[in-house]
Amino acid sequence: MCKFIDMYSFADAFDENGRPASGDEGVVPLNASLQIDLEWISWKVVSDITKDKNVLKKTLKEGEGYERPNDGAVVQVKLIGKLQDGTVFVKKGHDDEQPFEFKIDEEQVIDGLDKAVMNMKKGKVALVTIHPEYAFGSSGST
Incomplete structure (x- = not known):
């Protein structure tokens, strides 16, 4: 002790x-x-992905290997998007649903999600906090 x-x-x-x-x-x-x-x-490491504290990633479970996706890579993820009050606004790849697939750095998802996934290894589980600047901005989503 x-x-x-x-x-x-x-x-x-x-x-x-x-x-x-x-x-x-x-x-x-x-x-x-x-x-x-x-x-x-124990502790959970929090990484500042964008170096401006606007995309933070807290590792909940380490991934495998050392490779990470690069620009143009097609990735599949499970995700649950929540507002700060806990309201779920998107849920993909859960409840027998196919994983959500997108191409990195092709503007198919919000910038913060692109940046977070590029800093993850296969199998890693993380809690990612994304500031509006890297999400939907001050206007929200429409």
Whole structure:
């Protein structure tokens, strides 16, 4: 187990009263010091695909091999597109449906999806967050 010990002022972490008891968690008085026993189990790497933080990819499952698709490659994917509130706006390749197929860098999909897939290996599963600039812009989709 990794033991991480640091001291924090709860004036910065909680409101002016500290934190009241909640469920099985106890009261944290104002200006209390904190000691944390922490065991690092795992982490998910987040990659900035576009180097401007507008297309972020969090790897959920690593892919196989080392090859990645290039411009003009035809790829097949399963995808579920959701808005920030969780509303599903597209679902492809699930529920016995054939995978969604498109050609990379041929403007067949939004730019952010092209860029994300070009940075993936076969079998990789990722959560991709795409800023409007690389999706449908400020006008949305029509």
